[in-house]
Every structure is written in C-alpha cells, then in structure tokens.
C-alpha cells in the first residue's frame with residue numbers, strides 16, 4: 001500500500017470517528033435537553049393545574065358550604081319539632097310539607113325532608129311530586145345515622161328514588177336534648193360538574209374508597225382510580241350508594257412522582273395517554289379532588305426544545321467546521337506564501353550570487369582593461385618616442401648638413417680671425433668672430449628644436465597657433481623637401497588660427513603627414529605638396545595634398561591600422577598614421593584620408609578652435 005492511500009484511509013477513519021463523536025454528542029445533548037425541557041414544561045403545567053385545582057376545590061367547597069347550615073337552622077323550627085312529637089297530627093302535615101317546599105325552593109336545593117327516629121320520611125318538599133319521599137325509609141343512609149348520633153351528617157349518593165346524584169346534609173331535630181328525628185337537605189352537583197366540563201383538563205372527585213362520583217368525563221363516573229379489592233367493591237355496591245352502578249376501574253398507574261401532590265400517570269384505558277395528575281384533599285367531606293392534564297403541551301415543548309437544540313447544534317457544528325476549514329485554508333495559504341517567499345529569496349540569493357560573481361569578474365576585467373590600457377598608453381608613448389627617434393634618424397643626414405655647414409664656416413671664420421689678429425687687424429678679426437657668434441646661435445637654435453621634438457609630451461591641450469606648428473614642422477622636414485626637390489605650398493588665412501592641441505604632438509602629426517607625402521611624390525617627375533589651412537566658427541581644417549599615386553582603394557580602410565605599410569622594411573614601420581590618428585583623437589579632433597580626382601592623396605585634419613585670451617600665445621612664446 002502506498003503512502004497516499006494509507007493517508008487517505010487514515011483521514012477517512014478520523015472523519016468517521018469525528019462524525020460518530022458528533023452524533024453521540026448530539027444524542028447526549030438531545031437526551032439532556034428532553035429531560036430538562038420536560039422537567040420545566042411539567043413544572044409549568046403543574047403550576048397551572050395547581051391553580052385550576054385550587055379554584056375547582058374552592059368552588060366545590062363554596063357550593064357545599066352554602067347549604068351546610070340550612071339543616072341546623074331548620075332543626076330549630078318548632079313546626080318540625082311539634083310534628084315529630086305528634087306525628088299523627090294530619091292537620092299539620094300539609095303545612096309542614098308546604099313549608100319544606102318553600103324552603104327548598106328559596107334555598108335552590110334539590111330536596112328537603114324530615115325523617116323520624118326510625119328513618120321514615122314523614123314530610124318532604126316533593127310531597128306533591130310523582131315520586132314523593134314521604135313514607136320511604138332511608139335509615140340505611142349514613143347521613144341519617146350520623147344525624148341520629150347528634151352530628152351533622154353529610155353524604156354523597158345516588159338518590160334511590162330520584163336516581164339523581166346528590167349531596168346530603170342531615171341534622172338532628174332535638175327537643176330537650178332528645179333526638180326526635182333528622183332534617184335533610186339534598187343538593188345536586190350536576191350543574192357544577194357541567195360548568196367545569198368546558199376546560200380541557202379533567203376534574204375528578206373520589207370518595208374515601210377511591211371511587212369517582214364527580215367527573216367532567218362522564219365515562220369515568222363510578223370507576224375507582226386504582227383497582228379495588230373485591231370486598232371493597234362488594235361493600236360499595238351493597239351500600240347502594242351509587243344505585244345499581246357497577247364499580248369499574250380507570251386503572252391509573254403511577255409513572256413518575258413529581259411532588260407529594262403531583263405525579264405523571266398513565267390511564268389504563270387510554271393507551272399511550274400520560275397525564276399529569278394533581279391531588280387535593282377535602283378532609284371535611286372526606287374526598288379527594290384530582291385534576292388530569294394531558295402531556296400534549298409538555299411533549300410539544302420537548303419537541304420544540306429538541307428541534308431548537310438540533311438546529312443550534314448543527315449551526316454551531318457548521319460554524320466550527322467553517323472556521324476550522326477557514327483557518328486551515330488560511331494556514332495553507334500562509335504556508336504556500338512562505339514557501340513561495342523562501343523560493344523567491346533563494347532565487348534572489350542565487351541571482352545575487354551570480355550577479356556578485358559576474359560583478360567580480362567584470363571588475364577584474366575592468367581592472368585588466370585598465371592595465372592593458374595603461375600598458376597600451378605607455379607603449380603608445382614609447383612608440384611615439386620611438387617614431388620620433390626614427391624620424392630623427394632619418395633626418396640625421398639633413399641635420400648633419402645643417403650642423404656641418406656652420407661648423408665649416410666657423411672654422412674658416414676662426415682661421416680668418418686668427419690671421420687677422422696675427423696681422424693685428426682687429427676690426428676684421430672682430431667681424432669674423434661676430435660671424436662665429438651668429439653661427440653658434442643658429443646651431444643652438446637647431447639643437448633646441450630637435451630637443452623640443454624629441455622630448456616627451458605633457459598630453460595637455462592648450463591653445464596653439466597652427467601657423468607656428470607648421471613652421472616648426474617645416475624646420476624638421478625642410479631638409480627632406482629640399483633634398484628630394486619637392487615643391488611645398490602653404491595656404492592659410494592672414495590671421496593666425498589657434499586650436500586646442502599639444503603643440504609637440506601636433507607638430508609630430510604634421511611631420512608624419514608631410515614625410516609620407518614626400519615619400520609618395522618621390523617617383524613623380526614633378527613633385528609638389530600643398531598645405532591648406534581653413535577655419536570656420538568651430539573648427540580649423542588642415543589638408544595635406546600631394547601629387548603622388550594616391551592610396552589604393554582597398555587600403556583606404558586600413559592605412560590607420562598600426563603596422564600597416566606598403567613600404568619596404570627599412571623605409572617604413574607602418575606606425576606613422578596610426579600614431580597620428582591616436583594623437584588627433586586625443587586632441588578631440590579627426591584625421592581622415594581620401595584621394596583627389598586627379599590622383600594624389602588628401603589627408604584632412606580637423607581640430608577644435610581655441611578661445612584665446614591675450615596672453616595665451618603659447619606657441620609663439622616657446623620659440624621666442
């Protein structure tokens with residue numbers, strides 16, 4: 001199994017575990033919620049029902065209390081006492097019956113009647129009805145028995161004659177402490193029962209045996225709440241309290257005791273029907289009142305809570321998932337950016353390293369170039385010097401001639417002077433000596449010029465007179481021109497032209513160009529060289545034109561290359577033009593070559609004009 005599928009399997013397992021945990025948590029949460037919300041809803045329901053129950057009991061009690069004192073009041077009536085004492089007084093019976101009827105009507109009771117000590121009804125409010133009580137014996141009724149004991153008898157039962165449920169109050173009728181009989185008031189609770197039926201809760205009143213005799217649910221009547229023992233059922237039935245009714249059971253089973261008065265019960269014949277049951281005693285009557293409320297509200301409340309909890313839970317889980325996802329995405333992005341940054345930095349580092357090494361290489365190359373340049377410059381300077389020396393060598397015959405002539409003249413003038421001195425002819429001797437002095441002065445001049453030509457240059461550009469430079473150059477090449485019988489023409493403006501140049505080097509350039517021209521015209525039958533100087537507002541142009549053969553077209557490009565020569569080894573080195581070109585370049589000028597239409601070569605030299613102040617006639621100063 002490869003690493004990826006292993007990882008996938010692992011993350012799937014984690015997902016499953018997480019899902020199961022979340023589901024389990026939801027179940028626990030729902031269970032708790034159901035528990036709590038049920039508790040709360042039950043408490044609320046309990047409170048409401050408690051209130052209802054209190055109202056019901058108060059109402060019922062009020063209903064009963066209304067009649068409680070009536071029998072006692074009637075018992076004091078002499079009409080009743082007298083009749084009990086003389087039961088055979090037929091004359092009075094009608095009055096008594098009428099009286100009881102009136103009382104019954106006014107009190108809004110069901111029945112009011114008088115019983116003798118044996119339990120026989122001797123007068124009754126319903127004396128004129130179809131089934132009057134008169135002549136009936138109710139001695140078996142507990143209320144009678146209680147009254148005969150001198151107490152207020154109270155009892156709930158189904159009327160044996162009327163077949164109507166009623167509550168009986170009985171009070172003894174006494175005379176001089178002797179109990180003669182009992183007066184009874186029966187009231188009906190049907191109307192009361194009806195008035196509570198509208199509510200959704202069920203109200204139930206049970207007798208001391210637990211048998212329901214008042215109920216807002218008709219089906220529940222004459223049933224016990226809990227199953228009764230056979231003997232008890234028999235006793236109740238024998239007492240004919242509820243007439244011929246059979247005593248069944250609701251079969252209430254307790255499910256949850258909430259408080260002493262409240263419990264959740266299930267009513268046996270109502271399947272799945274859980275109710276909240278509250279109980280309240282009515283000790284005076286010996287009854288218990290129950291209220292049954294369906295748990296629909298509670299269940300609805302529980303359902304609502306469960307729904308809300310589920311929604312909130314899911315929302316929270318989603319939110320958590322969302323934030324976890326988001327933070328994970330953010331983290332991933334951060335990681336990605338970090339990685340990208342690292343890669344970028346790495347690249348920058350590499351590039352920087354490359355650049356640094358390239359830079360170092362470049363610096364090294366620059367240094368090498370600089371050194372080469374320096375060497376070149378040095379070599380060039382040396383070459384210039386060598387070329388000058390070479391020119392000097394070439395010119396040595398001319399120089400010799402220039403120096404030997406005055407030397408020979410000096411000798412002869414010296415000889416002459418000595419001869420004149422010997423003859424004591426001082427004036428002539430002095431004239432000869434003067435000639436010697438002049439000649440030595442001329443020789444010194446020549447030697448000074450050679451020294452100027454051969455000295456190393458400063459390289460500084462200063463205003464220089466073109467005419468003066470031409471003069472100096474001619475002093476050097478003059479003998480050559482003369483020897484080769486070459487005509488030399490110079491043409492320039494009357495005013496002096498000053499250019500920015502190094503005088504010695506410019507002289508060198510002119511010497512080179514004129515010397516080359518001399519060589520070029522050598523083989524012509526008539527030889528001439530022309531030097532033309534012109535000036536405009538910016539530049540001075542010097543042209544050296546000859547009537548030689550000119551420069552071969554294929555060589556025009558190469559003549560300024562170092563060591564390019566068409567001459568034999570002992571005549572040319574091929575350095576003159578290249579050096580001249582460099583020199584002119586250094587003076588910010590240009591040097592070019594071309595041919596005339598008539599055949600000879602033209603060398604054109606252009607230089608910047610100098611802006612002169614009065615004292616800057618450097619060239620002149622040099623030769624004065």
Ligand code: ADP
Pocket residue numbers: 512516517520546548549550551559564565566567571572573574575576577578601
């Ligand atoms: P070199 O004179 O020692 O040969 P240069 O550099 O002075 O060296 O000249 C290079 C070449 O240019 C010469 O050999 C010659 O062929 C050509 N050249 C120079 N000046 C002239 C000219 N005035 N007429 C014809 N060719 C010339």
